[in-house]
Amino acid sequence: MKWIMAAGVGLAGLLAAWLLLFQLPEKEAAAPEQPSASVPEVEVDAASMETIYKSNCMGCHGSDYQGAMGPALSQVGSALDRERLYAKIAKGGGGMPAFEGRLSEDEIVGLANWLEDFK
Ligand code: HEC
CATH class of the missing domain: 1.10.760.10 (Cytochrome c-like domain)
Incomplete structure (x- = not known):
């Protein structure tokens, strides 16, 4: 019985790690770019x-x-x-x-x- 719980906790840990590793960066990448992104920001003289x-x-x-x-x-x-x-x-x-x-x-x-x- 104990080993089943241990496996459960382990799986939950893996799931959390997976979410952290893959879900969060994906969400960040999907965040909208700054509005003026298509006109590049350049240093002007x-x-x-x-x-x-x-x-x-x-x-x-x-x-x-x-x-x-x-x-x-x-x-x-x-x-x-x-x-x-x-x-x-x-x-x-x-x-x-x-x-x-x-x-x-x-x-x-x-x-x-x-x-x-x-x-
Ligand atoms: C022949 C006259 C003329 C020349 C030359 C001209 N403009 Fe204009 N410009 C205008 C007029 C008239 C408007 C108003 C247009 C409107 O209300 O849509 C305007 C509007 C603008 C606006 C928008 C201003 C606002 O508050 O909405 C910008 C920015 C601008 N001009 C920049 C420039 C730049 C930079 C140049 C040179 C590369 C230039 N203009 C050359 C006549 C000119």
Whole structure:
């Protein structure tokens, strides 16, 4: 009789170990990625972003991001995440030209990362 209980306890232990080993990591892996995951987070060189801004964006968004024909961008990182910033710059719309094809993928990703910190 004792050995049956011992085997039971042993099996329960094995089951618990199995759950720990296999179930938990699987659950962790299934957790949703951060929302901006598809636009990579990159280190940006602010000086080169400012150069791109001056020649492509400043005319409509202002020399101090205060806005002109386009809206102010000085706080845009609080309103839009990296994904939305990227989409707006790439696709334009609402009076803003699309920069896909005019700027490189890396430049648009860089701008999105840069503007994300405007808060
Ligand atoms: C020809 C003028 C023009 C140029 C050039 C321009 N924009 Fe815009 N931009 C606009 C307008 C107009 C809007 C508002 C669009 C809307 O309401 O949908 C806008 C909206 C945006 C927004 C969204 C702001 C918000 O609060 O919703 C971002 C971000 C942005 N522009 C970034 C840029 C960047 C970065 C560049 C340069 C690569 C650029 N824009 C160049 C006119 C321009």
